[in-house]
Amino acid sequence: MNFQVTVLKILVSYPDGFAVMADLKRDMAILATSGPEWAERTKRMATRVPELDIFSDGLVERQKGGWRITVKGRAVLESMEARRTEHEPVEKVPVETAGPPVPSLPLPAERAKRRRERRQRRREARERMHLKWAGSGGSPTH
Structure with a gap:
Protein backbone atom coordinates (compact mmCIF):
# COMPACT_ATOMS: atom_id res chain seq x y z
CA MET A 1 0.00 0.00 0.00
CA ASN A 2 1.37 3.42 -0.92
CA PHE A 3 1.08 5.47 2.26
CA GLN A 4 1.17 8.90 0.63
CA VAL A 5 -1.46 8.13 -2.02
CA THR A 6 -3.64 6.61 0.69
CA VAL A 7 -3.36 9.76 2.81
CA LEU A 8 -4.44 11.90 -0.16
CA LYS A 9 -7.40 9.60 -0.89
CA ILE A 10 -8.50 9.63 2.76
CA LEU A 11 -8.22 13.39 3.15
CA VAL A 12 -10.14 14.14 -0.04
CA SER A 13 -13.05 12.09 1.32
CA TYR A 14 -13.48 14.35 4.36
CA PRO A 15 -15.41 17.64 4.44
CA ASP A 16 -12.97 20.47 3.70
CA GLY A 17 -10.23 17.85 3.20
CA PHE A 18 -9.34 17.86 6.92
CA ALA A 19 -9.11 14.82 9.19
CA VAL A 20 -7.85 14.49 12.75
CA MET A 21 -5.06 12.00 13.34
CA ALA A 22 -7.32 9.45 15.04
CA ASP A 23 -9.59 9.33 11.98
CA LEU A 24 -6.61 9.10 9.62
CA LYS A 25 -5.11 6.20 11.56
CA ARG A 26 -8.46 4.39 11.69
CA ASP A 27 -9.07 4.82 7.96
CA MET A 28 -5.49 3.75 7.16
CA ALA A 29 -5.97 0.59 9.22
CA ILE A 30 -9.23 -0.21 7.42
CA ALA A 46 1.89 6.30 -7.30
CA THR A 47 3.69 5.40 -10.55
CA ARG A 48 2.09 8.47 -12.14
CA VAL A 49 3.87 10.82 -9.72
CA PRO A 50 7.40 9.55 -9.11
CA GLU A 51 9.10 10.61 -5.88
CA LEU A 52 5.86 11.87 -4.35
CA ASP A 53 6.34 13.68 -1.03
CA ILE A 54 3.01 15.01 0.20
CA PHE A 55 4.50 17.44 2.72
CA SER A 56 7.54 18.77 0.84
CA ASP A 57 5.46 19.16 -2.33
CA GLY A 58 2.79 21.14 -0.46
CA LEU A 59 0.02 18.60 -1.09
CA VAL A 60 -0.89 18.17 2.59
CA GLU A 61 -0.66 20.65 5.48
CA ARG A 62 -0.31 19.77 9.13
CA GLN A 63 -2.94 21.63 11.17
CA LYS A 64 -4.19 21.52 14.74
CA GLY A 65 -4.39 17.82 15.52
CA GLY A 66 -4.73 16.66 11.93
CA TRP A 67 -3.88 17.00 8.27
CA ARG A 68 -5.58 18.88 5.41
CA ILE A 69 -5.23 18.28 1.68
CA THR A 70 -4.38 21.44 -0.26
CA VAL A 71 -5.77 22.62 -3.58
CA LYS A 72 -2.49 21.48 -5.16
CA GLY A 73 -2.93 18.10 -3.45
CA ARG A 74 -6.39 17.74 -4.98
CA ALA A 75 -5.01 18.60 -8.43
CA VAL A 76 -2.18 16.07 -8.16
CA LEU A 77 -4.57 13.37 -6.91
CA GLU A 78 -6.92 14.11 -9.78
CA SER A 79 -4.07 13.76 -12.28
CA MET A 80 -3.08 10.42 -10.70
CA GLU A 81 -6.66 9.17 -10.95
CA ALA A 82 -7.16 10.26 -14.57
CA ARG A 83 -8.37 7.33 -16.62
CA ARG A 84 -6.38 6.33 -19.65
CA THR A 85 -7.22 4.24 -22.65
CA GLU A 86 -5.72 0.80 -23.06
CA HIS A 87 -3.27 1.97 -25.74
CA GLU A 88 -2.40 5.31 -24.19
CA PRO A 89 0.97 5.28 -22.42
CA VAL A 90 1.07 6.06 -18.72
CA GLU A 91 2.00 9.70 -18.34
CA LYS A 92 4.17 10.47 -15.34
CA VAL A 93 3.04 13.79 -13.90
CA PRO A 94 5.74 15.62 -11.94
CA VAL A 95 4.29 17.40 -8.92
CA GLU A 96 5.77 20.77 -9.88
CA THR A 97 3.94 20.69 -13.25
CA ALA A 98 0.59 19.69 -11.83
CA GLY A 99 -0.67 23.10 -12.88
CA PRO A 100 -1.93 26.15 -11.07
CA PRO A 101 -4.26 25.71 -8.10
CA VAL A 102 -7.65 24.62 -9.31
CA PRO A 103 -10.73 25.48 -7.25
CA SER A 104 -12.81 22.50 -6.18
CA LEU A 105 -15.53 21.64 -8.66
CA PRO A 106 -19.00 20.53 -7.61
CA LEU A 107 -19.26 16.77 -7.44
CA PRO A 108 -21.61 14.92 -9.74
CA ALA A 109 -24.84 14.00 -7.97
CA GLU A 110 -24.07 10.28 -7.69
CA ARG A 111 -20.59 10.81 -6.28
CA ALA A 112 -21.96 13.34 -3.79
CA LYS A 113 -24.63 10.86 -2.74
CA ARG A 114 -22.03 8.12 -2.15
CA ARG A 115 -19.90 10.55 -0.17
CA ARG A 116 -22.88 11.54 2.05
CA GLU A 117 -23.74 7.88 2.63
CA ARG A 118 -20.11 7.07 3.52
CA ARG A 119 -20.00 9.97 6.01
CA GLN A 120 -23.29 8.82 7.55
CA ARG A 121 -21.97 5.27 7.98
CA ARG A 122 -18.83 6.65 9.66
CA ARG A 123 -20.91 8.79 12.02
CA GLU A 124 -23.06 5.81 12.93
CA ALA A 125 -20.01 3.62 13.53
CA ARG A 126 -18.43 6.28 15.77
CA GLU A 127 -21.69 6.59 17.71
CA ARG A 128 -21.93 2.81 18.17
CA MET A 129 -18.34 2.73 19.47
CA HIS A 130 -19.04 5.66 21.77
CA LEU A 131 -22.11 3.93 23.21
CA LYS A 132 -20.23 0.65 23.50
CA TRP A 133 -17.37 2.31 25.39
CA ALA A 134 -19.70 4.37 27.59
CA GLY A 135 -21.70 1.26 28.49
CA SER A 136 -18.60 -0.64 29.54
CA GLY A 137 -17.31 1.97 31.94
CA GLY A 138 -15.04 3.68 29.44
CA SER A 139 -13.01 0.71 28.26
CA PRO A 140 -13.61 -1.11 25.00
CA THR A 141 -15.01 -4.62 25.15
CA HIS A 142 -13.64 -7.35 22.94
Whole structure:
Protein backbone atom coordinates (compact mmCIF):
# COMPACT_ATOMS: atom_id res chain seq x y z
CA MET A 1 0.00 0.00 0.00
CA ASN A 2 1.37 3.42 -0.92
CA PHE A 3 1.08 5.47 2.26
CA GLN A 4 1.17 8.90 0.63
CA VAL A 5 -1.46 8.13 -2.02
CA THR A 6 -3.64 6.61 0.69
CA VAL A 7 -3.36 9.76 2.81
CA LEU A 8 -4.44 11.90 -0.16
CA LYS A 9 -7.40 9.60 -0.89
CA ILE A 10 -8.50 9.63 2.76
CA LEU A 11 -8.22 13.39 3.15
CA VAL A 12 -10.14 14.14 -0.04
CA SER A 13 -13.05 12.09 1.32
CA TYR A 14 -13.48 14.35 4.36
CA PRO A 15 -15.41 17.64 4.44
CA ASP A 16 -12.97 20.47 3.70
CA GLY A 17 -10.23 17.85 3.20
CA PHE A 18 -9.34 17.86 6.92
CA ALA A 19 -9.11 14.82 9.19
CA VAL A 20 -7.85 14.49 12.75
CA MET A 21 -5.06 12.00 13.34
CA ALA A 22 -7.32 9.45 15.04
CA ASP A 23 -9.59 9.33 11.98
CA LEU A 24 -6.61 9.10 9.62
CA LYS A 25 -5.11 6.20 11.56
CA ARG A 26 -8.46 4.39 11.69
CA ASP A 27 -9.07 4.82 7.96
CA MET A 28 -5.49 3.75 7.16
CA ALA A 29 -5.97 0.59 9.22
CA ILE A 30 -9.23 -0.21 7.42
CA LEU A 31 -7.65 0.24 4.00
CA ALA A 32 -4.49 -1.66 4.94
CA THR A 33 -6.58 -4.70 5.84
CA SER A 34 -9.07 -4.39 2.98
CA GLY A 35 -7.23 -6.74 0.66
CA PRO A 36 -4.72 -6.61 -2.17
CA GLU A 37 -6.92 -4.50 -4.47
CA TRP A 38 -6.28 -1.32 -2.52
CA ALA A 39 -2.53 -1.91 -2.39
CA GLU A 40 -2.42 -2.51 -6.15
CA ARG A 41 -4.54 0.55 -6.88
CA THR A 42 -2.38 2.91 -4.79
CA LYS A 43 0.77 1.41 -6.30
CA ARG A 44 -0.54 2.09 -9.83
CA MET A 45 -1.50 5.64 -8.89
CA ALA A 46 1.89 6.30 -7.30
CA THR A 47 3.69 5.40 -10.55
CA ARG A 48 2.09 8.47 -12.14
CA VAL A 49 3.87 10.82 -9.72
CA PRO A 50 7.40 9.55 -9.11
CA GLU A 51 9.10 10.61 -5.88
CA LEU A 52 5.86 11.87 -4.35
CA ASP A 53 6.34 13.68 -1.03
CA ILE A 54 3.01 15.01 0.20
CA PHE A 55 4.50 17.44 2.72
CA SER A 56 7.54 18.77 0.84
CA ASP A 57 5.46 19.16 -2.33
CA GLY A 58 2.79 21.14 -0.46
CA LEU A 59 0.02 18.60 -1.09
CA VAL A 60 -0.89 18.17 2.59
CA GLU A 61 -0.66 20.65 5.48
CA ARG A 62 -0.31 19.77 9.13
CA GLN A 63 -2.94 21.63 11.17
CA LYS A 64 -4.19 21.52 14.74
CA GLY A 65 -4.39 17.82 15.52
CA GLY A 66 -4.73 16.66 11.93
CA TRP A 67 -3.88 17.00 8.27
CA ARG A 68 -5.58 18.88 5.41
CA ILE A 69 -5.23 18.28 1.68
CA THR A 70 -4.38 21.44 -0.26
CA VAL A 71 -5.77 22.62 -3.58
CA LYS A 72 -2.49 21.48 -5.16
CA GLY A 73 -2.93 18.10 -3.45
CA ARG A 74 -6.39 17.74 -4.98
CA ALA A 75 -5.01 18.60 -8.43
CA VAL A 76 -2.18 16.07 -8.16
CA LEU A 77 -4.57 13.37 -6.91
CA GLU A 78 -6.92 14.11 -9.78
CA SER A 79 -4.07 13.76 -12.28
CA MET A 80 -3.08 10.42 -10.70
CA GLU A 81 -6.66 9.17 -10.95
CA ALA A 82 -7.16 10.26 -14.57
CA ARG A 83 -8.37 7.33 -16.62
CA ARG A 84 -6.38 6.33 -19.65
CA THR A 85 -7.22 4.24 -22.65
CA GLU A 86 -5.72 0.80 -23.06
CA HIS A 87 -3.27 1.97 -25.74
CA GLU A 88 -2.40 5.31 -24.19
CA PRO A 89 0.97 5.28 -22.42
CA VAL A 90 1.07 6.06 -18.72
CA GLU A 91 2.00 9.70 -18.34
CA LYS A 92 4.17 10.47 -15.34
CA VAL A 93 3.04 13.79 -13.90
CA PRO A 94 5.74 15.62 -11.94
CA VAL A 95 4.29 17.40 -8.92
CA GLU A 96 5.77 20.77 -9.88
CA THR A 97 3.94 20.69 -13.25
CA ALA A 98 0.59 19.69 -11.83
CA GLY A 99 -0.67 23.10 -12.88
CA PRO A 100 -1.93 26.15 -11.07
CA PRO A 101 -4.26 25.71 -8.10
CA VAL A 102 -7.65 24.62 -9.31
CA PRO A 103 -10.73 25.48 -7.25
CA SER A 104 -12.81 22.50 -6.18
CA LEU A 105 -15.53 21.64 -8.66
CA PRO A 106 -19.00 20.53 -7.61
CA LEU A 107 -19.26 16.77 -7.44
CA PRO A 108 -21.61 14.92 -9.74
CA ALA A 109 -24.84 14.00 -7.97
CA GLU A 110 -24.07 10.28 -7.69
CA ARG A 111 -20.59 10.81 -6.28
CA ALA A 112 -21.96 13.34 -3.79
CA LYS A 113 -24.63 10.86 -2.74
CA ARG A 114 -22.03 8.12 -2.15
CA ARG A 115 -19.90 10.55 -0.17
CA ARG A 116 -22.88 11.54 2.05
CA GLU A 117 -23.74 7.88 2.63
CA ARG A 118 -20.11 7.07 3.52
CA ARG A 119 -20.00 9.97 6.01
CA GLN A 120 -23.29 8.82 7.55
CA ARG A 121 -21.97 5.27 7.98
CA ARG A 122 -18.83 6.65 9.66
CA ARG A 123 -20.91 8.79 12.02
CA GLU A 124 -23.06 5.81 12.93
CA ALA A 125 -20.01 3.62 13.53
CA ARG A 126 -18.43 6.28 15.77
CA GLU A 127 -21.69 6.59 17.71
CA ARG A 128 -21.93 2.81 18.17
CA MET A 129 -18.34 2.73 19.47
CA HIS A 130 -19.04 5.66 21.77
CA LEU A 131 -22.11 3.93 23.21
CA LYS A 132 -20.23 0.65 23.50
CA TRP A 133 -17.37 2.31 25.39
CA ALA A 134 -19.70 4.37 27.59
CA GLY A 135 -21.70 1.26 28.49
CA SER A 136 -18.60 -0.64 29.54
CA GLY A 137 -17.31 1.97 31.94
CA GLY A 138 -15.04 3.68 29.44
CA SER A 139 -13.01 0.71 28.26
CA PRO A 140 -13.61 -1.11 25.00
CA THR A 141 -15.01 -4.62 25.15
CA HIS A 142 -13.64 -7.35 22.94
